[in-house]
Amino acid sequence: MKYYKTDTDWLGEAPLITSDMISEELEADVVIAGAGHAGLQAALAAAEEGASVIVIESMNEEHYKVYGEDIGVWNSKWLIDKGYGPYRTGDIVNEYFIRTGGRVNPELIRQYVQGSGEAFDHMVGLVERESGRSFDEVFKYGSGDDGELIVHVQKDVEQYPIELGGFRTWAGAVQFVGEITHEPIRGCAAHSKLNNFMLYAVNESKRLGACWRYSTLAVELVQNENGDVTGVIAQDKKDRHYIKINAKKAVLVSTGDFASDKKMCTALLTEAAEWAERFGDDSVKGPGRNGSGHKMCCWAGGTIEPSPRPVMNLGGGPQAPWGMGPMLMLNSDGKRFSNEAAQAVIMGAVARQPRGLIAGITDADYMRSVVIAGIEHGAPNYGRPVYYEELEDDIREAVKEENRQKALTEGITCRGTFVIERNPSKVYVADTLDELLKALGYDDAAAKTALEQIAHYNELCHKGEDIDFGKDQIAMIPIEKAPFIGVKGENKGQKNIGLVTLAGLETDDKMNVIRPDGTKIKGLYVAGNTLGGRFGIGYATPTAGTSIGMAMTHGRIVGKTMAAL
Numbered sequence: 001m002k003y004y005k006t007d008t009d010w011l012g013e014a015p016l017i018t019s020d021m022i023s024e025e026l027e028a029d030v031v032i033a034g035a036g037h038a039g040l041q042a043a044l045a046a047a048e049e050g051a052s053v054i055v056i057e058s059m060n061e062e063h064y065k066v067y068g069e070d071i072g073v074w075n076s077k078w079l080i081d082k083g084y085g086p087y088r089t090g091d092i093v094n095e096y097f098i099r100t101g102g103r104v105n106p107e108l109i110r111q112y113v114q115g116s117g118e119a120f121d122h123m124v125g126l127v128e129r130e131s132g133r134s135f136d137e138v139f140k141y142g143s144g145d146d147g148e149l150i151v152h153v154q155k156d157v158e159q160y161p162i163e164l165g166g167f168r169t170w171a172g173a174v175q176f177v178g179e180i181t182h183e184p185i186r187g188c189a190a191h192s193k194l195n196n197f198m199l200y201a202v203n204e205s206k207r208l209g210a211c212w213r214y215s216t217l218a219v220e221l222v223q224n225e226n227g228d229v230t231g232v233i234a235q236d237k238k239d240r241h242y243i244k245i246n247a248k249k250a251v252l253v254s255t256g257d258f259a260s261d262k263k264m265c266t267a268l269l270t271e272a273a274e275w276a277e278r279f280g281d282d283s284v285k286g287p288g289r290n291g292s293g294h295k296m297c298c299w300a301g302g303t304i305e306p307s308p309r310p311v312m313n314l315g316g317g318p319q320a321p322w323g324m325g326p327m328l329m330l331n332s333d334g335k336r337f338s339n340e341a342a343q344a345v346i347m348g349a350v351a352r353q354p355r356g357l358i359a360g361i362t363d364a365d366y367m368r369s370v371v372i373a374g375i376e377h378g379a380p381n382y383g384r385p386v387y388y389e390e391l392e393d394d395i396r397e398a399v400k401e402e403n404r405q406k407a408l409t410e411g412i413t414c415r416g417t418f419v420i421e422r423n424p425s426k427v428y429v430a431d432t433l434d435e436l437l438k439a440l441g442y443d444d445a446a447a448k449t450a451l452e453q454i455a456h457y458n459e460l461c462h463k464g465e466d467i468d469f470g471k472d473q474i475a476m477i478p479i480e481k482a483p484f485i486g487v488k489g490e491n492k493g494q495k496n497i498g499l500v501t502l503a504g505l506e507t508d509d510k511m512n513v514i515r516p517d518g519t520k521i522k523g524l525y526v527a528g529n530t531l532g533g534r535f536g537i538g539y540a541t542p543t544a545g546t547s548i549g550m551a552m553t554h555g556r557i558v559g560k561t562m563a564a565l
Contacts, residue, residue: 004304008267014220014299017233017242024243028054028211030562031232031247033218034255034293037066037198037548038528038555041119042252044201045559047208054211054245056234061214066198069189069420070152070173070377070545071552075117078124078135084151084171087160089113092542095161095168099344100536103308107509108533108554116553120174126200139176139193150175150383150420152544155371161542162374164326164472165341169374172543175383177420182390184415184424191421194548216243218292221251221300221524229300229523250523250562254555257501257529258291259311268503271308275351275493286311288500293530301521302505302513305532309503312539312547313496317350318360318489321391321425322380323418325373326475327366328457332356332491334442334450336457339469343376344540351494358489359440361433361454364481367392372474377544378418387417398429399483408439428486436484454479502539502547504532511558525562527554 003009029051032039043055057064073079075086089110096109124135131138139149152173154162161168178191185191206212215237222231222244231246258264262285266273269284276284294304317329317340326341331353338349350358362369370388373380382388391414397403398412406412411426430436433454437447460466461478505513505526513524528551540546 004268006267008263010264010267011295011298017220021242022244023241026054026243027246027248028052029249031245032252032254033232036254036256036528037551039254040198040201041552041555042527042559043210044205045556046563047205047210049560049563051563052209054213056216056218057212057214058217059214064214065195067189068194068548069177069192070175070548071120072173072543072545072549073116073120074113074172076120078121087170092170095542096540099167099540103536105533111557112550112553115557116549119553119556123201126204130200150177152375152381152383154375155382164374164475165339165343167344167374169376169542173545175420181422185421186423218296221296223300227301227521229521247523249565250525252525252527252558252562253293253297253530254528255293255530256289258294259286259288259497259501261291264291265497268304269309269311269497272311272495272497276495279493279495284495284497286497286499297505297513297526300524301515303516305503305506308537310535310538311497312500312502313498317346317358318487319425320360320487321414321416322370324376324379325369327360327362327369328479330359330361330450330453334446334453336453339471341471341475343374347494350491353491355491357441358491360487361479362485363479364483365477366485368477377541381418390415391417398427408435425487429483431482433484436486440486440488500529502529502535504530506532510561511554525558527551527558
């Protein structure tokens, strides 16, 4: 079990730190290693319950921040007051179960879905109490409608869920997106104000007595003769001295993921590693954390959840300014290959196509498809209607006669709407489908096949039934009206792990780490991306912001649990 059926020793040996190397010793009821979204909420909750708390954070105080933009929240009073909910929580829990192929701990999902509203509203109350202003006023970044705190929604939809492709999505993502920008910006959460929001939790935990040790790295867990975790050995990153921090009640490891550790990714993300090998490279890693918390917990006797292990890789297919949607998709041979509306699982279908081009095809009625899409993470987001007005402006520019040659040979850049930062994408425009297919890169044989496939698809649209792949009738929109619009991408398998890994430690329902035989390691808890049992085969998002919403909620729950021990 040590190396999880691989030949790679990703775990290594625990560091040997003797008592004479330790120059400082501290004690608290609860010790928290890692102060991301989960750790800081745990620190706040434990301090609110009267526990003494020490937080170990590797970032220095000056540069400390949490990352992201969206919080996936269910049945928050703040959301309900805006018309989003209340929703039937059992339906949402079941949707996560379906999307993950049942490879999750259902109780952890239930705790998130039923607890996230209280966790978010608790923060709203904290902001209002500390600022003396309404929450909406505090997080209003500009004048008028500019910079309003928004919710990820679909156009003109009042009743949720949206049902499409066999999956359901609900409006539940609160987005701290910052000022409106009218220019394309590459990047993730470029203007996010989420850190401003979370700093209220940091400051309140300190006011309640929590001790924050910045520039301090958790190195090893301390255990007694029974294997119980009784503390943490940490290292000050400035002068390199070691600190022993004793935990009278429990230790929480919430140190994030392991995306930046190539050896861990290659060994543990077996599906991504196999795709990478098939595609002739070994670039199985991402921009996240280094997996130090996973290793500490495994050295203490814990075990990583079984394969296949999830990553935050969103959707599949061509990059489009409207994000993921139900438009017709063709592979490099010009063939249709799946139900394009089933965006929750389409990445697997894309990966199994011939190598090379994956194209999305639509026409002058492209907005008919955009406005019926679900609202998973990466899907069309009508939270700021002005962005869709500008998308249509960009498309109008692309179809102008003076831009038509460029639209055929280079593509025209459009500002994105699915990520609020306006990530740019190119569209190709032509008066005929023949011209469009050549502009997208199809050779004569593949273009001939593509034309036949489009004609067949149009027939199915007019009949109102997709007998090939079962796409919803509402999404069967024929491609007949010039100008014709295309977007393109490339099949790269499923080797890209995205922003972070999502695989973590096996635990019981209280996030208490368990050994391979199922026994509990007393005193050791995990949350955030160090916690397993949450995402199964991939990033399941019946609303955007699920990762942060789950970390925040589980952190609050486990903080209370540890304080009550």
